[in-house]
Amino acid sequence: MRNSNQSLVIDILRKEYPEIEYRIQQRIKETVPVKLEDFDLIPQIISSFKKIKGIEYQSWTGSPGGRKKLNIDRDLLLGTIILFYHPEKLMQMTHDKSKHGLMVKVADELSCNRLTLSKSLQPIIVAFKAYREFKEEVYRIYELIKIENNLLEYGKAIEN
Numbered sequence: 001m002r003n004s005n006q007s008l009v010i011d012i013l014r015k016e017y018p019e020i021e022y023r024i025q026q027r028i029k030e031t032v033p034v035k036l037e038d039f040d041l042i043p044q045i046i047s048s049f050k051k052i053k054g055i056e057y058q059s060w061t062g063s064p065g066g067r068k069k070l071n072i073d074r075d076l077l078l079g080t081i082i083l084f085y086h087p088e089k090l091m092q093m094t095h096d097k098s099k100h101g102l103m104v105k106v107a108d109e110l111s112c113n114r115l116t117l118s119k120s121l122q123p124i125i126v127a128f129k130a131y132r133e134f135k136e137e138v139y140r141i142y143e144l145i146k147i148e149n150n151l152l153e154y155g156k157a158i159e160n
Contacts (some may be wrong), residue, residue: 033142036084036151039105045084046109048145049077060110071120074110078117079124079138080145081106090128090138 014021050056053073060074082090085102098121107114127134145151 028072033083033087035087037100039085041084041151042081042105042147043109045081045145045151046077046106048148049080049141052141052144060112061116070116074117075120075124076119076126076134076137076141078106079128079134080141081144082121082124083138084145084151089126092125092129135138 002148053076055073057070057073060070060077079090081102082098086098103114103117103121106112107117110117128138129135
């Protein structure tokens with residue numbers, strides 16, 4: 001079987017089987033949360049995260065492979081931010097790269113090396129899928145931050 005252009009396959013499916021597109025759109029709507037687009041909200045999310053977790057780090061840079069409390073907190077924070085800005089990535093529904101500028105903005109806000117955050121990204125995605133406790137904690141923090149800051153309301157987010 002020869003490899004076909006993905007766009008061509010999608011276009012044919014969309015035209016010849018519109019019910020499949022509808023079912024996929026419904027699944028996405030039910031599964032993937034509404035996304036934030038405004039990176040200026042990141043400091044607010046980080047501030048709320050610190051308050052919820054009762055933490056204050058001078059530096060968020062720890063060794064990416066270690067499991068110290070700082071690394072766990074950083075992974076939870078990054079997982080929460082990804083859930084706000086690129087949930088389909090966290091849910092392994094896409095292999096797209098992270099939104100351009102997201103890691104740069106987070107690294108700037110945390111005074112942390114962007115490379116440290118980037119190296120943490122794949123293990124966070126795996127942990128979200130593999131460890132129920134991690135996933136539940138990310139969702140719990142996400143919901144608290146969303147409520148506390150009235151995020152995803154009044155046009156601050158986009159529909160999928």
